[in-house]
Amino acid sequence: MDPMILSILVGIVALVAGIVAGKFIFAKDNQKRIDDAEQQAQNIIKEAELRAETTRKEKELSAKERFVQLKSEHDKEVNRRNRELGDAENRIKQKETTLDAKSAQLDKQVKENEVIKQNLNKQLEVVAQKQTELDRHQEEHMRRLEKIANLTAEEARNQLIEGLKQEAQSQALGLQQEIVDEAKQKANKEARKIIIQTIQRTAAEQAIENAITVFNLESDEIKGQIIGREGRNIRAIEAATGVDLIVDDTPEAIILSCFDPLRREIARLALQRLVTDGRIHPARIEEVVEKTKRQLEDQVMEIGERTVIELGIHGLHKELVRLVGKMRFRSSYGQNLLMHSREVANLCGIMAAELGLNPKLAKRAGLLHDIGKVPDEETELSHALLGAKLAEKYGEAPAIVNAIGAHHDEMEMQYVISPIIQACDAISGARPGARREIMQQYLQRIKELERLACAYNGVEKAYAIQAGRELRVIVEADKVSDGDSDKLSFEIAQKIQTEMTYPGQIKVTVIREKRAVNVAR
Structure with a gap:
């Protein structure tokens, strides 16, 4: 066999043997680990059961303590409510006792009122009887008086009323004249003081x-x-x-x-x-x-x-400034309109200062009071109303608008400066040399004065003297008494004031004289 193959086989056998030996050792280790884990788990379970038992006992103890606390609070609340109910019952008993006492007192007062009412009824009956007797005695007395005076009660009453009425009218007329004279003296004194102080501080030219x-x-x-x-x-x-x-x-x-x-x-x-x-x-x-x-x-x-x-006038609209300059080339009764307006403005400022009013406002109104005499277009409105309309159009104050429109009594005066403008306009226009008066107008005014005075009953003649500044009225002595003379003078002056237009003031003098004429033959 090839040695190389043999060595490979030996290696493989050795490897397999190593694997089998490793598995056996690993199995023994796992068994030991499993046993340890089971022992640890049993210990954890026992420990958890001990903790659960301890927690249960603690909760039961806490619940018992909470129950005892709630029961104590409930008992306290019940006791408090019982006390409040007891107090309420005591108060109700006290009120019942008080009401019973008041009821008894009211019953007693009702009985006393009944007794008083009976006594009053008896007294009223006595008074009625006495009133009847008094009326009977009064009628008898009136019949005796009528028999003695040969007049009925109605006639005597009328005569007495007529006499008292005449006496009261005479006294009232005298008192009225005294009051008017006293008021005129005081008013004239103060007016002269203010007007003189105002005029003496102003200089003007003649027309x-x-x-x-x-x-x-x-x-x-x-x-x-x-x-x-x-x-x-x-x-x-x-x-x-x-x-x-x-x-x-x-x-x-x-x-x-x-x-x-x-x-x-x-x-x-x-x-x-x-x-x-x-x-x-x-x-x-x-x-x-x-x-x-x-x-x-x-x-x-x-x-x-x-x-x-x-x-010293500020904030005037440019159109009003132009109209003020245009007044330089306009005249009224021969009086230059711009000079007249400047004069009125100065007079108004001085008079307003004397009276404790706003001099700047019065001076502004005085300068603009105749602004309606220089319109750019012809109109049917009077110069006073047109001037008020222009002033309102260009943002002037309501007091200035009213003063311009009312300085000839064509509007109702609503502000204090309105009569000041009217008075200063009259001062500037009525002073000597201010204006030229046409002869026909002058004669017409004189005749109108005399005609107005002659229209009254008992007036014999009337003469306007001192260029129409005084009116002398001669009355018939047998038709007008001394008391009627005072009344006639007052009435004529009032009628002149309301019906005529004139500069300055007019003095009315009524003359009454008794002439006894006999002829020796």
Whole structure:
């Protein structure tokens, strides 16, 4: 046999023998391990059973302790509730005892009231009997009085009432006159003090405005250039400005006639530019007039801004500032409107300060009170209502709006400054030299005063004197008594105050005299 094959076979046999020997040894080791594991498992089971028994006994002990605790708490709660029930029963018993006592007391009071009621009924019966006897005695007494006086009770009552009524009217009229006189004295004293203090701190100019403007020329030769060929230049100027140009024999002067001072100013400035430039023809006239209008608009805005700055008024809307500047070229009864408004503003500020009111608010309202006289468009509203509407439109305060609308009594006065504006407007317009009054209006006012006084019964004659500042009323002595004279003077003054419009105040004097005339023959 080949030695190599033999050696391989020997190796294989040795390998198989080794495997069999290894398996036998491994089987013996496993058996030992199994036995050890079973012994360990039995030990673990015994230990677990001991722990379970211990835990069970602990739980039973804890449960018994919890039961004892709950039972103790339950017993305490039962005892507490028993005590509360006992207290409640005691309170109920006490209330029952109190109610029984009150019930007994009420029964006693009811019995006493019954006795009192019976006594009152007896007394009422006695009073009724006495009242019947009194009425019978009074009727008998009235019959005796009527028999003695030869008058019935109704006639005597009427005579007494009439006498008392006349006496009361006379006393009331006298008392009323005393109260009115005293109030007038105090009011006039305080009013004079405030007005004098206000006026003496204000200076103003006299009215000199009119409806014409005189344009001076260097020579009369320029008149021909202004008139132009066949009058075309003067017609162009009149058409562009709305002003009438009067060229007459007045040396070195042309008269500009128009009721609108703004138009007259535009025409004056335009003529001044044309004469200075020397080129006067229709196209040039239209150009210069338009440029002058724009320039005057800027001037109006500048005048308004300067006015509000000088018066210390801030936050005024630009449109209102423009209207304030426009018042410079407007006049009322010959009084320049801007100067009048400035004067009223200063008067209002001083008077408001004297009265302890807001002088800035009063000065603002005084400046704007005649803003409705310079509208951009014609309207049917009065200048007071239009001014209030414009002030409201441009965000002025309600007090200012009301003061503007009420300064001619066309709106109800709702704020304290409203009568101040009205009074200062009257002061500025009624002072000597402030306004020119047309003769016809003056005569009409004088006649109206006299006619109003002559409408009363017993008035013989009436004379308006001192330029309408005083009214003398002569009455018939046999128709008007001394007491009626006081009443008549008061009534005439009240009627003048409510029905007429006049500057300042009017004094009413009633004259009554008794004349006894006899003729010796």
